[in-house]
Amino acid sequence: QQQVKQSPQSLIVQKGGISIINCAYENTAFDYFPWYQQFPGKGPALLIAIRPDVSEKKEGRFTISFNKSAKQFSLHIMDSQPGDSATYFCAANFFIRDNYGQNFVFGPGTRLSVLP
C-alpha cells in the first residue's frame, strides 16, 4: 500500500517529441505528488509537484496530470530536449500531523534519453 509504481523503466524520445512517464499509487492518504529530476552524479532536484485538489499543473514545458479517482499521475515533457536526458522519479507523501511523522515514497525511476 506504500508503493508508488512507475513506468516505463526507460524511454527514448526524439528531440521535439513528447515524453510521458506514468505513476500509480494505492494509499489514498498521500496528499503531495512531486516529480524529481536526477542527472548522473547529482542528487535529485524537484522539478514540479501537485496536490490532489487540482487535476493538472503546468510549468513551462513540464505538466503533471493527476487523476485522483484512478490514483494515477503522469509527467508530460513537451518539446523534449537533449538536456532533459536524466532519470525522473515520481514520489508521494503524506504528512502525519498528529504524531509528527511523515512518509515519503519514491517510484523506481525512469531513465529518459532525448536523441538530438
Next chain:
Amino acid sequence: EAQVTQNPRYLITVTGKKLTVTCSQNMNHEYMSWYRQDPGLGLRQIYYSMNVEVTDKGDVPEGYKVSRKEKRNFPLILESPSPNQTSLYFCASSLRGGDEQYFGPGTRLTVT
C-alpha cells in the same frame, strides 16, 4: 549558497567497521532525511527528523542509526556495516515536513 553537504562523497570500507556519513544544511530547515538509492528500487527512506531531537524510522531503517542534536546536522551511522548496505546515500532537507526537499550530492558507499 543554500545547500546540503555530505561527507565523504565516496567511501570503501570493510564489514563491521563503524562509520558515519555526515550531512549538514545551511537553510535553517526543520526537516531532514536520509535515503538510499539502489538500481531498480528508486530512493528508499531510511530515517527522518522533523526537528532537533525528533527522529523516526523510514521504510528501511535496519542497520542504521541517526541523531539530530543540532538543527543543521543529521549524521547517518552504520554501527556494523554489511555488504548489503553498499549503496548510494542521499541526505535531504526541507523547511518543514511535506515541503520541497533539497538533496545533497550523495555518498557512494561500498562495504566489502
